[in-house]
Amino acid sequence: MPEEASTRKLTIARAMAEAIAQEMRVDERVFVMGEDIAALGGVFGNTRGLLDEFGDKRIRDTPISETAFMGAATGAAMDGMRPVVELMFVDFMGVCFDAIYNCMAKNVYFSGGSFKVPVVLMTSTGGGYSDAGQHSQCLYGSFAHLPGMKVVSPSNARDAKGLMTAAIRDDNPVVFMYHKGLQGMGWLGTEPAAIVPVPEETFTTPIGKAAVVREGSDVTIVGLAMGVHHGLRAAEQLAERGVSAEVLDLRSLVPLDREAIIASVAKTGRLIVVDEDYQSYGVTGEIIATVVEHDVRLLESSPQRVAYPDVPIPFSRPLEQFCLPNADKIVAAYDAMGH
Amino acid sequence: MQPGRAEKRWMYETMLLSRRYEEAIEKIYLEGKQPRFDMAAGPIPGEMHLSNGQEPCAVGVIAHLEAHDTVTATHRPHHQAIAKGVDLKEMTAEIFGKKAGLSGGRGGHMHLLDPRVNFVCSGIIAQGLGPALGAALSRTMQGKPGVAVAFIGEGAVNQGAFHETMNLAALWNLPLIVVVEDNAWGISVSKKDSTAVERNHVRAAAYGIPGHFVPDNDPIAIYDVAGEAIARARRGEGPTLIEIETDRLAGHFMGDAEQYRPEGEKDALFARDPIPRLRDQMLAAGELSAEDVASIDAAVARRIDEAVAFARESPYPEPSDALEHAFHPVT
Numbered sequence: 106m107p108e109e110a111s112t113r114k115l116t117i118a119r120a121m122a123e124a125i126a127q128e129m130r131v132d133e134r135v136f137v138m139g140e141d142i143a144a145l146g147g148v149f150g151n152t153r154g155l156l157d158e159f160g161d162k163r164i165r166d167t168p169i170s171e172t173a174f175m176g177a178a179t180g181a182a183m184d185g186m187r188p189v190v191e192l193m194f195v196d197f198m199g200v201c202f203d204a205i206y207n208c209m210a211k212n213v214y215f216s217g218g219s220f221k222v223p224v225v226l227m228t229s230t231g232g233g234y235s236d237a238g239q240h241s242q243c244l245y246g247s248f249a250h251l252p253g254m255k256v257v258s259p260s261n262a263r264d265a266k267g268l269m270t271a272a273i274r275d276d277n278p279v280v281f282m283y284h285k286g287l288q289g290m291g292w293l294g295t296e297p298a299a300i301v302p303v304p305e306e307t308f309t310t311p312i313g314k315a316a317v318v319r320e321g322s323d324v325t326i327v328g329l330a331m332g333v334h335h336g337l338r339a340a341e342q343l344a345e346r347g348v349s350a351e352v353l354d355l356r357s358l359v360p361l362d363r364e365a366i367i368a369s370v371a372k373t374g375r376l377i378v379v380d381e382d383y384q385s386y387g388v389t390g391e392i393i394a395t396v397v398e399h400d401v402r403l404l405e406s407s408p409q410r411v412a413y414p415d416v417p418i419p420f421s422r423p424l425e426q427f428c429l430p431n432a433d434k435i436v437a438a439y440d441a442m443g444h
Numbered sequence: 445m446q447p448g449r450a451e452k453r454w455m456y457e458t459m460l461l462s463r464r465y466e467e468a469i470e471k472i473y474l475e476g477k478q479p480r481f482d483m484a485a486g487p488i489p490g491e492m493h494l495s496n497g498q499e500p501c502a503v504g505v506i507a508h509l510e511a512h513d514t515v516t517a518t519h520r521p522h523h524q525a526i527a528k529g530v531d532l533k534e535m536t537a538e539i540f541g542k543k544a545g546l547s548g549g550r551g552g553h554m555h556l557l558d559p560r561v562n563f564v565c566s567g568i569i570a571q572g573l574g575p576a577l578g579a580a581l582s583r584t585m586q587g588k589p590g591v592a593v594a595f596i597g598e599g600a601v602n603q604g605a606f607h608e609t610m611n612l613a614a615l616w617n618l619p620l621i622v623v624v625e626d627n628a629w630g631i632s633v634s635k636k637d638s639t640a641v642e643r644n645h646v647r648a649a650a651y652g653i654p655g656h657f658v659p660d661n662d663p664i665a666i667y668d669v670a671g672e673a674i675a676r677a678r679r680g681e682g683p684t685l686i687e688i689e690t691d692r693l694a695g696h697f698m699g700d701a702e703q704y705r706p707e708g709e710k711d712a713l714f715a716r717d718p719i720p721r722l723r724d725q726m727l728a729a730g731e732l733s734a735e736d737v738a739s740i741d742a743a744v745a746r747r748i749d750e751a752v753a754f755a756r757e758s759p760y761p762e763p764s765d766a767l768e769h770a771f772h773p774v775t
Contacts, residue, residue: 170612173573176573176574176575180576180580180582180592184583185582186586204605207571208566208574214550215547215550216557216558216559217548217550217769218769219557220557255771277772
């Protein structure tokens, strides 16, 4: 990243569109396809302005045919293009997952590395706005579990731009998961802390590197995307009680920056993992296993997780809010560790 | 569109190579699997889907293709891979799971991928349609020559991927040819028990594109229809759907006892084997001599012997090679 900090603030949506536009200007192999990404600019704003600059050959609205266009992204990538393809809601993976996990994610391996598959699959995640159980999931763990896909999920606009640029330049499939509540779309409600200064020039944020977004010494709070913001708010609350919390923003799930997790827990001795995806068999368990496998003695007390309970996401506001992670739950998890 | 003498000869040679190759593979596959059939045993473990009987589909279409054209094939890929020019030694080593195989043994017989001749196949019914669509889109966007051919079976037409792909190919007017090899059986379920229309080429009407049916597993008739479709795609006039009536002479996979076949069906299929039929036609027309037939037989046998010897002699990969090539390194 350039050393001179920019003061221009962007939303994640704007940052994603800017990264794509900058890559499209210098690399004619890059193109975008998906549902409502052209004239509408993406339901979540992340392709706004691209149609006007690049035209409808490179910014291609598709029919509601995810299996065909996910497969087409793979075929085009193996033929030398660098497609950026949108799965409007991650929940829609159910209609096209063969094209993703069985084909896009496996053809590098099945060719012994002789084919490149440079696809960026961008997809929206997250709930909190009463969209019920088929439009509110995160499914981070589902993608991260299956080999052959890199998986990133930014918590702020600067990382969104850098990760998108890195993703487009990567020769492997990269799943770029953006949380709707961080996107900067007014109608979805927005986390203001996701809107940060973003350099105007091109830069990459390395895939597979976590970031310490708040330093601390008593407890490590690990999260990604919206979970980072819950973690930061919890750290504020804990600070008022004299507890120093470190907050680690994973930014990437695949590759996972296990060293950063271990280094932080080695310093604090306590671990809370925050995840808006389902609790069992998922991201939280993987983070805890990373520490325990490395050296269980790093932990001064049992690690805690604040994740989505193992039920479908309900519509009604009190029901959904009861299930979602938040800062209070993180503070309660800290208290549950015993001190 | 009729093949010239050299093309006809290539078609005969390639069909014969594919057939004799599969006969060799069939024999090797059974090594270590008798008297008790154990799929995991022997020099070629795993499933084995033979394409014998379906060779006319491969040669009749691929006779019109160049190395730069893309082919996506199925779990039954040998005839198309051979016709497309996939390196026979590396393909055989792959089928044996050897280090010198196309992917170093990571894929096996259902996952033969060769970027040098733009060939891929996959183990999931209808999976190749989307990637073929994407290759056709890529050529159009790049302004580079090349068409894409997706080979599928008649069972794949009933997958959602077929509808989505055909609609998009027509909508975007892409150089895609979808070739349905109708061998009448989806494992044990017959076409009439799975498919609402007698012939799938009529489904082209749903997308406003040409649809053709080629009866009788005839490589010359396939050549004719495919040639028109491919020329049309090269002219930028869009996709075509072709259904070919073909025969699966073997079971779905090796070990399939085929109890579901009606009595006498297999005998009838062998009686109309397309390879001797083409040979006899060419002999009668003076396009092949008895000496040509013998020298083609010998050349085919030599290529297969070399490929099998190469595969047998190649070492297995290091077990820990399994952990490599999930990702390209970041450059």
